[in-house]
Structure formats: C-alpha cells, structure tokens
Amino acid sequence: MDATAVQPTSRPGGRTARNRVAVRDATLAELAAHGYAGLTVEAVATRSGVHKTTVYRRWGGVDGLVVDALALADEDEWAPPDTGSFAADLRALAREVMTTFADSPASAAFVAAAFQSARAAAALHGFYAQRHRRAEVVVTRAVTRGEVPAGTDAGAVVKAAVAPFYYRVLIAGETPSEEVADQSAAAVAHAAQAGLYA
C-alpha cells in the first residue's frame, strides 16, 4: 500500500524518463534522511545528478517532487494479497502495510508533507484513494465466496483494517508490531462477516 514500496519503473524511453526515476529515487532518499521539512531541490539535484535548473523547471519545487514521487508510485502494479480466504487476505494486507511502512523511511515524510502543502496533500489523498480501491477486491472476493454479506462497504473494511497501524505509529508514537496488525485484521474480518460494515 505504500508510496515508497514501488520498484523503480523500467520503462522504454530516453533521458526524460530516466531523469524522472533518478529524481524520484533522490527525493525518497532525501525524505528518508531529512524529512519533508528538510527536503531541498538542491539536495535532490545533487543526489540525482539531474541539473538543478532542470529540477526547478520540471518539478517546480519540493511539493512538486513529492507529488511526482506519488504519481510514479500510482503507476505500479500493486495488488492486495490473494490467499483464498477473507480473514487471511485481510491479515496479509495489514501485515504488508505495516512492513512496507516500516521498511520505507520516507513513508512518514509523505504524511508530513501533506500538512505543509495543499498540492502534496491532494497527491497523498489521491494515492491512498487509489490504494484503497485496489485493496477493496479483498472484500468483493469475500462477498463472491459468501464469506461476507453483499452490500458490505469494502472501502470501510479496508480502511478499518489498516487504520490502527497508522494511528498507533503516527499519533500514539508506538512501535509497530505484527501482533497489532493481526489483531486489527481479525477484529475487522469478524465484524465484517457479522454484517457490521454493510
């Protein structure tokens, strides 16, 4: 589910496409090292090897760098786990979100950016909306299998399963744990099966 989990896209194309990936990688590295408050076009230019004037011209500024990193992440092939059962799918999803966020030091910086830039906020919200839409198949498959009542709000289920992880890490300052991911997924699966998200 995470913006920083995307592998560098290898696409045909020339220097423009290569520069875009180099700038994205440099943006992620700088966000990981210094956070959004410490992100500068100069440092991204130096790290990426793309000339500073090119970065300014194409990306505009630090908010443009964040927006484009999220746009590139949107282009990946991410799909949620497909284990064959609803509860196991939801558990695997919650674990994946936790692991990806923890393994990607830039993750929290994208959330921080949204507080400081309306453009970054719109990009972050758009990125998560797309992730949620993709993850909803976990619920629609469960409906098809008869595990969950028809009419279940798939988006609400997906968000409820991952929300405790974000809340605990970003608001409560806790260290993420697989136990919490599993507990959250199991509770939401149980409630969804009982029709409480219908």
Next chain:
Amino acid sequence: MDATAVQPTSRPGGRTARNRVAVRDATLAELAAHGYAGLTVEAVATRSGVHKTTVYRRWGGVDGLVVDALALADEDEWAPPDTGSFAADLRALAREVMTTFADSPASAAFVAAAFQSARAAAALHGFYAQRHRRAEVVVTRAVTRGEVPAGTDAGAVVKAAVAPFYYRVLIAGETPSEEVADQSAAAVAHAAQAGLYA
C-alpha cells in the same frame, strides 16, 4: 480526547499562571490560523500580550509552545462518556473524538508538529497515551458488567475505535462523518465482545 478541547484552566495564582493560559490560547489560535509551519514566537507574543522576551525565556521556541499547550491539556478533567452500556460508550467516545477534532482547528497542527520536532512528538505521544489510559475505563467497566471478556486489551479497543477517524481525515483526506464514527465503534464493540481483543 483532543488537545484543544480543554477549557482554559482557572487556577489561583498570579501573573505566571495567567500568562501561561494566555500564551496557550494564543498558540492554539496561531496553530489554527497558520499551522505548525507558520507558528512564530513573535505572533504568539503579540496575540497573548506577553512580552516576546518572556515567551522566549519560558517556552524556548515554537516547539516549547506546543509542548506546554499539550501539558496544560493533560491537566484537564476529561473522562470518557458513561452511558451504562459498552457499545453506547464506545459510540459516544468515537463521536466525541470526531466532533472535538473537527471543532478545533489546531488539532491537526499538533500532529504536524510531531513530524518536525522530537520534543513536540514526545509531548503528543504522551498526551495521547494519557487520553487512552483514561478512555480505557469504558472497557474495564464493560468487563465488570460482563459485556466483554476479562483479559480484553482495553487500550487496543479504544485505539481501534478512534483510529479510522484519524486515518480517514489525516491520511485519506476524507471529511469526517458521524456514520463512520458509529460504524467503527459498533464494529470494534462487536469484535471486543467476541473476545477478539483478548
């Protein structure tokens, strides 16, 4: 549950206590207007009527202003709703968190501050830890009444009930709704009663 919901404390004491409240009120107003990134000691001094050198000496800087606003919030008398039933208590709690956050334009700024200052982060996490501890009585009362199994993780229940609100507003960029608060509380109550947070 919210940092900004606290009423100004009226305490005996002289100018120091009055200044502290005036500076806290000015900090909340400045956070609401300009966010943490736009918070300045100068603006807080002007708005509070407390001399700038006094603010610098006692609060140190913008992170100190945030830390003290949260410390004052910690001193309030907040207790979670007590309706007589577990599901209704959890629903009232989720609604209150939503309403308080929505009515307090500085709320999101406290979260933003935590991304930019380790001191503000520690204060935010401490504030929420204390709120969670107070809210846990909703679960312990339910255990006493036999509505929820003994051994239920009260903190996990409280956090799971409010997490979707924060996730939807801060990460997904959605507008909060009472429907979501109610749905989240009902689902968590159902799962807790089934022993899924034990």
